Amino acid sequence: MEDKLPAFDSAFSIDCVIFGFEAGVLKILLIERNEEPFKDWHALPGSIIKQEESVDDAAERILYELTGLRDLHMEQFHTFGEVHRHPQGRVITVAYYALLRLTGQKELRPVTQFARKAFWHPINDLPKLAFDHSEIFNRSLNKVRRRLSYQPIAFELLPEKFTLTQLQVCYEAILNKKLDKRNFRKKMLSYGFLKPLPEKQKGVSYRAANLYKFDRRKYNKIFQSELS
Amino acid sequence: MEDKLPAFDSAFSIDCVIFGFEAGVLKILLIERNEEPFKDWHALPGSIIKQEESVDDAAERILYELTGLRDLHMEQFHTFGEVHRHPQGRVITVAYYALLRLTGQKELRPVTQFARKAFWHPINDLPKLAFDHSEIFNRSLNKVRRRLSYQPIAFELLPEKFTLTQLQVCYEAILNKKLDKRNFRKKMLSYGFLKPLPEKQKGVSYRAANLYKFDRRKYNKIFQSELS
Numbered sequence: 001m002e003d004k005l006p007a008f009d010s011a012f013s014i015d016c017v018i019f020g021f022e023a024g025v026l027k028i029l030l031i032e033r034n035e036e037p038f039k040d041w042h043a044l045p046g047s048i049i050k051q052e053e054s055v056d057d058a059a060e061r062i063l064y065e066l067t068g069l070r071d072l073h074m075e076q077f078h079t080f081g082e083v084h085r086h087p088q089g090r091v092i093t094v095a096y097y098a099l100l101r102l103t104g105q106k107e108l109r110p111v112t113q114f115a116r117k118a119f120w121h122p123i124n125d126l127p128k129l130a131f132d133h134s135e136i137f138n139r140s141l142n143k144v145r146r147r148l149s150y151q152p153i154a155f156e157l158l159p160e161k162f163t164l165t166q167l168q169v170c171y172e173a174i175l176n177k178k179l180d181k182r183n184f185r186k187k188m189l190s191y192g193f194l195k196p197l198p199e200k201q202k203g204v205s206y207r208a209a210n211l212y213k214f215d216r217r218k219y220n221k222i223f224q225s226e227l228s
Numbered sequence: 229m230e231d232k233l234p235a236f237d238s239a240f241s242i243d244c245v246i247f248g249f250e251a252g253v254l255k256i257l258l259i260e261r262n263e264e265p266f267k268d269w270h271a272l273p274g275s276i277i278k279q280e281e282s283v284d285d286a287a288e289r290i291l292y293e294l295t296g297l298r299d300l301h302m303e304q305f306h307t308f309g310e311v312h313r314h315p316q317g318r319v320i321t322v323a324y325y326a327l328l329r330l331t332g333q334k335e336l337r338p339v340t341q342f343a344r345k346a347f348w349h350p351i352n353d354l355p356k357l358a359f360d361h362s363e364i365f366n367r368s369l370n371k372v373r374r375r376l377s378y379q380p381i382a383f384e385l386l387p388e389k390f391t392l393t394q395l396q397v398c399y400e401a402i403l404n405k406k407l408d409k410r411n412f413r414k415k416m417l418s419y420g421f422l423k424p425l426p427e428k429q430k431g432v433s434y435r436a437a438n439l440y441k442f443d444r445r446k447y448n449k450i451f452q453s454e455l456s
Contacts, residue, residue, distance in 0.1 A: 010238065010279070012309070012320050051238070051318055055309025079307045079322045081240070081283025090279055092240050094307045094320075150378035 009089040014059045015046035015133065016074065017095065017140035018067075019123075020102040021157035026123050026173035028137065029108070031066050031115035037087045038130035042121070044137065046093065047114065059096045067118040068109040074098040077143045078136075085132045097140045099156035124176070141174075148174055152193070155214040163201055163209040164188065193219040237317040242287045243274035243361065244302065245325040245368035246295075249385035253350050254401035256365065257336070258357070259294050259343035265315045266358035270349070272365065274321065275342065287324045295346040296337040302326040305371045306364075313360045325368045327384035352404070369402075376402055380421070383442040391429055391437040392416065421447040 018029040030042045045066040049058040055076075064070045074096040081092040108118040121127075123141065128134065147153050154170045168184050188194055195215045200208040246257040258270045273294040277286040283304075292298045302324040309320040336346040349355075351369065356362065375381050382398045396412050416422055423443045428436035 012240070049309070049320075052311055054311055055307060055320060058309075076307060078304060079283060081277070081286075081322065083280055083282055092277075092283060092320075092322075094309065 011089065011091045012049040012055070012058075013046055013086075013091050013093040014049060014055070014062045015044045015080075015093050015095045015136055016059065016063050017044055017097040017137055018063070018069070018072070018074075018100055019097065019140075019144065019157065020100045020120055021170055021173065022102045022120065024169045024173065026157075026170075027120040028123055028126075029067055029069075029118060030121045030129075031110065031118045033130060034113055034116040041130040042127050043130035044133045045115070045118065046133075048091075049094075055094050059094070063096075065111045066115040068107075068111060069100075072098045072100060078139055080132060080136060082132065093136075095136050095140065097143065099144070099153060101157060101159065103159045144174060152188075152191070152214070152219065158214075161197060161199075161211040161213055163211060164194075165209060167212070191219075191222065193222060239317065239319045240277040240283070240286075241274055241314075241319050241321040242277060242283070242290045243272045243308075243321050243323045243364055244287065244291050245272055245323065245365055246291070246297070246300070246302075246328055247325065247351075247368075247372065247385065248328045248330040248348055249398055249401065250330045250348065252397045252401065254352075254385075254398075255348040255350050256354075257295055257297075257346060258349045259338065259346045261358060262341055262344040269358040270355050271358035272361045273343070273346065274361075276319075277322075283322050287322070291324075293339045294343040296335075296339060297328075300326045300328065306367055308360060308364060310360065321364075323364050323368065325371065327372070327381060329385060329387065331387045372402060380416075380419070380442070380447070386442075389425060389427075389439040389441055391439060393437060395440070419447075419450065421450060 020027045020029070029045060031045050033039055033041050033043050045063055047062045047066065049055060053061065059074055060070065063072065063074070075098065076094060076096050079092060079094045083090065085091065110116070110118050126134070126137065129137065144153070148171070154167065154174060157170055158166060164185055167188065168179060168181065171184070172179055193215045195213045197211045197213055199211050201211060202208070244257070248255045248257070257273060259273050261267055261269050261271050273291055275290045275294065277283060281289065287302055288298065291300065291302070303326065304322060304324050307320060307322045311318065313319065338344070338346050354362070354365065357365065372381070376399070382395065382402060385398055386394060392413055395416065396407055396409065399412070400407055421443045423441045425439040425441055427439050429439060430436065
């Protein structure tokens with residue numbers, strides 16, 4: 001079997017929490033493990049860092065091998081280092097997260113046999129995950145929520161053109177609570193980085209809503225000049 | 229010599245960036261190394277994680293051993309994992325930072341011989357540091373600046389009672405730029421978490437300024453209700 005790792009006492013590893021948003025539901029990417037320990041369990045895509053690769057390079061390689069995805073902008077968010085978190089030895093794991101625009105995403109196909117399959121799973125119905133992966137996921141979600149409170153990162157999950165309702169549903173999925181429609185729209189529009197488009201939603205049976213685009217240049221300007 | 233580590237090929241380590249603010253100057257804590265590699269160099273307080281301690285526990289132990297400081301609230305901010313960052317082998321380091329109120333701080337006294345001494349050094353006049361510690365410091369400063377743009381963490385560096393001028397000088401030291409006095413005060417007071425005290429600065433030769441306190445309860449209320 002390729003990429004099989006020898007037993008180890010001490011190692012570094014990577015775990016990835018990849019968020020996607022589809023049909024109003026927030027999901028993360030899971031794999032089904034094909035090897036011990038935790039054979040057949042669901043887990044975050046993750047594996048051991050090789051001796052001759054940097055931590056960032058390892059993150060890219062491992063995500064690709066286990067899910068077929070590459071060129072994602074992943075952000076390192078925390079390193080998990082409890083002594084007994086891995087049954088085979090001392091393994092400290094560096095965790096990354098990414099927000100992925102799912103539109104037009106290709107089918108997921110693991111490259112190694114280490115993962116039997118990779119698939120999107122709704123976050124509000126997660127199974128028990130291998131190792132401390134539930135804790136890693138919880139922490140990543142808190143991180144995304146905290147960032148969302150000062151940076152409109154929800155845009156990374158939406159298609160390029162979106163309605164205010166889609167934006168609100170995405171916020172609600174991340175925050176796991178209903179938001180007041182009027183307050184939400186007022187607040188979002190007040191920032192000035194939502195650009196209304198001269199077109200409406202297509203192919204819907206109800207009244208078509210206006211489409212918007214996220215104006216990254218305006219956004220950067222606003223957030224960089226905060227105090228100067 | 230106690231705590232001497234054997235040669236190693238692969239290890240995890242901790243590095244700490246401890247910020248302090250004194251007489252209008254932002255400083256960090258450095259040690260002078262007493263061992264190879266980088267003997268006699270200035271470095272961040274840092275060392276190797278032991279097999280039977282968690283990453284967080286290691287951070288506390290190492291900071292204490294090298295500087296005599298303990299019970300600091302340190303926050304993990306990034307893990308540095310370039311392949312050749314350490315000349316003795318593959319060492320991935322988990323970096324922490326903390327903001328420390330210097331008033332009444334005891335003298336710094338390393339507990340191990342690994343650090344010859346520990347001392348505060350102004351950040352705008354740092355010497356070349358051992359390993360990739362300059363990069364680690366730069367990243368920590370960016371982290372603190374980014375957080376300051378949405379959370380008034382500068383308060384952690386100030387005495388309990390402070391003047392608006394002290395607050396501004398602290399912001400300016402972190403951001404490394406002059407701020408407009410009128411705009412700064414207007415913005416800070418508009419948040420509503422600065423509590424004016426019925427007393428004035430004491431022991432100054434110029435006109436005594438009003439003292440303020442940071443109202444953490446109000447602050448939490450404001451920042452938590454952002455979107456609900």
